[in-house]
Amino acid sequence: MSQKVLIIDDDPAVSNFIKYRLSKKSYQVKHVDNGIEGLDAIRDFEPDLVILDMMMPGVDGREVAEQVREHGLIDPNRIIVLSGKKMTDEIKALFDIGIHDYIQKPFSIDLLLLRIERALASLKSR
Amino acid sequence: MIDLLEHYAVAIMAILLGVVLAMFLVLIFFAILNRLWHNRGISRKREASESIQPLIYSYLDGSINRSDFAARLKNKHDITATWESIEIMIDNLSGEERKKLQMLLDLPPIKKHFLRKLNSRKPISLAQACVYFSKKTLTDKSIAVRLSVLQEHSYNVIAYAATLALVNTTNQGFRDMALLRFLLRKNNASMAVSDIIFKYYDISDDKEVAAEKLEFFVMNPDIPDKTRAAVIRMFPELGFYQTADTLRDLLQINVKNDPTGELTAALLGVLIDFSDQKLREIVEKHRLWESPSREVRLKVPGVYADIYGEETTRILLGLAHDPELEVRMAAQRQLLKHRPLISESRFEPDISTEWRAMKKSGDADVSNG
Incomplete structure (x- = not known):
């Protein structure tokens, strides 16, 4: 069965592109564009990996990660965060929550796909 | 006689009512027509967006080439949809994808569309055109001249976008002139200044020369203090540790003549970041903990x-x-x-x-x- 990736990002052009590239690699991909729907999708879709954008209106990426840990929705180690800003304190806080990885925008799509594949492989081998 | 007058009065009233009713009907007709036209525009825009986005993805992964993509641009909705997708993607993607997206921006129909906007009188069109030229590498001198004129626009957002576009040129002289012209403006937003400084430095081939230029600009008293403070606050982010001596000199010169304290506070903040060993001397010499500026006093404990x-x-x-x-x-x-x-x-x-x-x-x- 193909592995499931959930993208939580309010920017459709980029997240659709990530979805397009992941779908070509036979991943089962779902995209939602805000934090609240993201939390619902984590419960319902039960993703193997979450690609989470940091800057979103309303519930932002950090709040989503905190909620995931607080309510034990999935292991926070299944989250890769995307962010457009160098926010050292925010990134430290996210690693304290237990996220798997952090990728800064602008990013190379090939590098992102590689990090996703590696993350999924390492999570599977646990 | 009275009957006749009444008859005329009734007839005039009827005509007036008829005219008002007709005007009302015409207005309703145009309102409905306008709404239909607007809805049609929205649906055509959505259709264009839905069909263009997958094409961009196919182009990026090499399934189609640039000419194939150009052949699919049928109307202005397609051009707008292409631009709206690329505008966001270009900021989020790096490497090969970004280069390929920039090549799409150079397609003649897209360039022509924005050249028309660049000569428009509408502020929104001007701002869009400036943003377009800030995303692609600018090589055309005639456009640079027009953008230089727009740097003087009364709308700050247009001046900002025109500067971003000019900073994106390959000609170093043009870039420096454009930056200085922008910095000399009054009432620049600090965020706009940071964006432009970051772009100016980021795409400079010779980082050392770019750092020297910025160091030179912050010493220029003709540039408003608020703008100079915003430039200085970027120095730690750009790693300009070599500028500590210059910034300390500027602090010494400026400290007695800074009514708002904004520049002094920015200098203190950056020199604290740089762990400058000689900062304490200046603070104590000028008893900055007694400064009338709250911002300056706020920085002193950090020293x-x-x-x-x-x-x-x-x-x-x-x-x-x-x-x-x-x-x-x-x-x-x-x-x-x-x-x-x-x-x-x-x-x-x-x-x-x-x-x-x-x-x-x-x-x-x-x-x-």
Whole structure:
């Protein structure tokens, strides 16, 4: 069965592109564009990996990660965060929550796909 | 006679009512037509967006080439949809994808569309055109001249976008002129200044020369203090540690003649970031803890983060009585760090009381935090 990736990002052009590239690699991909729907999708879709954008209106990426840990929705180690800003304190806080990885925008799509594949492989081998 | 007048009055009223009714019907007709036209535009835009986005993805992964993509651009909705997708993607993607997206922006129909906007009188069209030219590498001198004119536009957003576009040129002379023209403007937003400085530096081939230029610009007294402060605040982010001597000189020159304290506060903040060893001398020479500017007083405790001693304690305790809460808190935070080295009995009774109260609330802060 193909592995499931959930993208939580309010920017459709980029997240659709990530979805397009992941779908070509036979991943089962779902995209939602805000934090609240993201939390619902984590419960319902039960993703193997979450690609989470940091800057979103309303519930932002950090709040989503905190909620995931607080309510034990999935292991926070299944989250890769995307962010457009160098926010050292925010990134430290996210690693304290237990996220798997952090990728800064602008990013190379090939590098992102590689990090996703590696993350999924390492999570599977646990 | 009266009957005849009544007859005319009724006829005139009927005609007037008829005219009003006709006008009303015509207005309703145009309102409906306008709504239909608007809805049609929205649906065509959505259709264009839905069909263009997958094409961009196919182009990026090499399934189709640039000419195939160009052949699919049928109308202005397709061009707008292409631009709207690329505008966001280009900021988020790096490497090969970004280069390929920039090549799409150079397609003749897209370029023509924005050239028309660049000569429009509508501020929204001008802003869009400037943003377009800031995303692609600018090589055309005639466009650069037009953008230079737009740098003087009364709308700050247009001046900002035109500067971003000009900073994106390959000609270093043009870039420097454009940056200086922008910095000399009054009322620039600090965020706009940071964006432009970052782009200017980021795409400079010779980073050393770019750093020297920025160092030179912040010494220019013709540039408003607020703008100079915004440029200076970018220095730690750009790693300009070599500028510490220049910034210290500027602080010395400026400190007595800075009515708002904005430039002094920015210089203090950056020199604290750079861990400048000579900063304390200037602070004490000019007794900056007594500055009328709240922003300047707020920075002073940071200067003493790693300096212990009687004088430090005296200054920090003085700031701990500051009328501004944030200044008191900043001083209190430093005092808590210095706490093991301070003897309470050496202070005046009122200071000692304040100090104990601060220690108590500081302890509560620490244990709550």
